[in-house]
Amino acid sequence: MTSFQFDIGGRARNAGRFIGRVRDELLKALSERKKDGKLSQQELATKLEVHRSLINRQLSGEANLTLRSLADLAWAMDMEITFELKKPVVEAGQNQPVMTSTIGHGQIKYIDGGRRSRACQTLAVSPMASAEATAKSLR
Amino acid sequence: MSTIEDLVAAGAISRIEVEMTGREQAQRLLYGTPGFIEWLRKVINGEEPEGRVGQATAAEQIDQLFHAYLSGAPLIHVRQFRYIRAEENAVWELKTPDARIFGWFMKRDCFVCVFGDWADKVKDHDLYRGYRIAIRRLRRELGVDHTLCVQGVNPGDVLSV
Numbered sequence: 001m002t003s004f005q006f007d008i009g010g011r012a013r014n015a016g017r018f019i020g021r022v023r024d025e026l027l028k029a030l031s032e033r034k035k036d037g038k039l040s041q042q043e044l045a046t047k048l049e050v051h052r053s054l055i056n057r058q059l060s061g062e063a064n065l066t067l068r069s070l071a072d073l074a075w076a077m078d079m080e081i082t083f084e085l086k087k088p089v090v091e092a093g094q095n096q097p098v099m100t101s102t103i104g105h106g107q108i109k110y111i112d113g114g115r116r117s118r119a120c121q122t123l124a125v126s127p128m129a130s131a132e133a134t135a136k137s138l139r
Numbered sequence: 140m141s142t143i144e145d146l147v148a149a150g151a152i153s154r155i156e157v158e159m160t161g162r163e164q165a166q167r168l169l170y171g172t173p174g175f176i177e178w179l180r181k182v183i184n185g186e187e188p189e190g191r192v193g194q195a196t197a198a199e200q201i202d203q204l205f206h207a208y209l210s211g212a213p214l215i216h217v218r219q220f221r222y223i224r225a226e227e228n229a230v231w232e233l234k235t236p237d238a239r240i241f242g243w244f245m246k247r248d249c250f251v252c253v254f255g256d257w258a259d260k261v262k263d264h265d266l267y268r269g270y271r272i273a274i275r276r277l278r279r280e281l282g283v284d285h286t287l288c289v290q291g292v293n294p295g296d297v298l299s300v
Contacts, residue, residue, distance in 0.1 A: 001150070001153050001173075001176070002147050002148075002153055002154060003153055003154040003155070003156055004153050004154070004155050004156070004171065004176050004179070005156050005157070005158075006155055006156070006157050006179055006183070006201070006202060006205060007157075007158065007183070008183060008198045008199065008202050010158075012196065012198060012199050012202070013157075013158060013199070013202055015195060015199055016195040016196070016198070016199025016200060016202050016203040017199075017202070017203050017206055019194050019195045019199070019203070020195070020200075020203035020204075020206075020207065024207075024212070024216065027216035027217050027220055028216050030216070030217055031216045031217050034217070056219075057192075059217070059220050060219075060220050060236060061192075061193050061194065061195075061200075061235070061236035062192040062193065062236050063192075064194050065194065088160075088161070089161070094161055094162050095158075095159050095160060095161060095162070095163060
């Protein structure tokens with residue numbers, strides 16, 4: 001075997017990478033604030049009136065981040081949150097997003113230079129279902 | 140002298156890939172030993188640590204880590220919460236909230252995963268030394284300890300981005 005595709009399925013991939021992206025944004029913001037000399041983790045905890053260990057666990061990914069805790073952290077770091085859901089843009093020549101899990105179904109094939117085949121269109125998750133999945137992952 | 144292609148051809152390591160989206164392209168290379176790939180298969184099939192702490196499943200955490208590494212994203216924003224850490228013996232550790240992956244860099248941006256394990260088990264049983272020794276032994280067996288092994292301990296020695 002010369003290569004191995006670590007494929008956990010589209011839904012799980014979407015959830016995991018979204019959670020990771022949120023955490024990375026928080027860490028990036030904290031790093032910026034620390035460089036500015038404007039905020040330490042202790043000051044963050046004091047501002048939010050919580051124990052520092054909770055902040056540590058949230059930032060390390062060891063504690064669940066609710067929408068409220070995310071908003072609180074952003075507020076405490078004096079950062080704005082931007083959030084947007086949009087349809088994926090598919091252009092010729094770019095990687096094709098996998099719309100459903102491929103576990104047990106084999107790889108979905110795309111044809112027509114970027115346009116999805118009829119079979120794939122049938123399997124495709126609607127934007128609303130995708131949004132619901134994202135919302136569920138936030139709970 | 141073995142090359143990376145020789146190691147792949149001999150089945151000593153396999154390239155590991157994850158789904159990239161949109162206009163993303165792999166900026167780094169990732170390989171795994173057969174034993175590590177076997178561990179990944181178990182993770183895909185739902186193996187989880189007892190008392191998982193992360194919000195994402197173990198498989199999701201590892202996919203996110205691999206994706207961040209391969210897409211060239213920064214792996215250290217804040218030192219305390221870094222995704223990557225240097226061990227002794229030119230061994231590096233990749234971290235998620237629940238998983239630990241040990242291996243070495245053959246070249247800059249070219250990592251070989253050798254052991255995957257759960258974070259609590261690694262910490263509770265202090266498995267760091269054992270993994271370090273086993274990885275060094277493997278490099279010697281493969282004949283790459285002096286040729287395909289980055290010795291530096293700073294992230295900039297092993298990651299270009």
